[in-house]
Ligand SMILES: Nc1ncnc2c1ncn2[C@@H]1O[C@H](COP(=O)(O)OP(=O)(O)O)[C@@H](O)[C@H]1O
């Protein structure tokens with residue numbers, strides 16, 4: 036029974052995408068997995084999964100109107116998920132302290148509970164972080180991401196939450212980016228994966244079909260397998276990369292390479 040929160044200091048770094056695709060990857064590997072959308076203000080998990088609003092959501096649970104077990108729905112590949120439910124006027128009445136009990140009770144019936152957290156350290160994000168025993172920290176390899184990430188790390192340590200590792204997202208290996216080793220030194224946490232900036236990931240969100248389902252051999256999906264394989268008891272065979280899932284840089288260099296190849300042959 037593992038309860039893992041996907042957290043970050045900044046918004047837009049790719050938490051929800053990772054939470055959704057990691058949960059799907061675990062479910063596909065036959066692990067009993069429940070994904071919880073604890074970003075009550077955004078509710079983007081349902082959008083990414085392409086699942087419409089559910090009658091009972093985490094909102095009802097946090098308001099004390101429902102048991103979390105009645106807010107569990109079937110997702111793709113055997114994944115179960117708890118939607119957040121989006122209703123701005125009711126957010127004020129939410130009691131975030133109820134989240135921990137909810138996650139604990141889900142953990143009783145599953146191998147992995149993956150919690151998608153809101154960004155930052157507001158009461159909603161704090162509740163999401165404290166609801167789990169383990170944490171994956173998502174950053175982008177840029178200086179502005181570091182201070183916020185260190186704050187999350189310190190909150191995790193204060194609350195005895197195990198930091199599994201850092202995931203560096205939107206990696207292009209541009210020379211302005213912080214390199215992997217420097218990230219590790221700066222944060223004092225191991226990097227469990229670098230996820231490339233993958234057009235297919237963005238496209239999948241727009242199509243409401245998670246990339247791990249749509250294109251399991253995409254660069255994004257392969258990085259998620261690598262992350263899943265750092266979790267205890269998980270051993271997923273790495274899928275060979277598909278040609279059309281390569282990053283823009285390798286595509287470009289291949290294109291240039293073949294251009295020169297053709298010229299050489301023509302001579
Ligand atoms: N590695 C990636 N490559 C390309 N697009 C990505 C990647 N990770 C996330 N995205 C896209 O970036 C946007 C923000 O991601 P999201 O997961 O919603 O971030 P957060 O939950 O941290 O706010 C989404 O449109 C998502 O599809």
Ligand SMILES: [Mg+2]
Pocket residue numbers: 050051052074077079152153
């Ligand atoms: Mg999000």
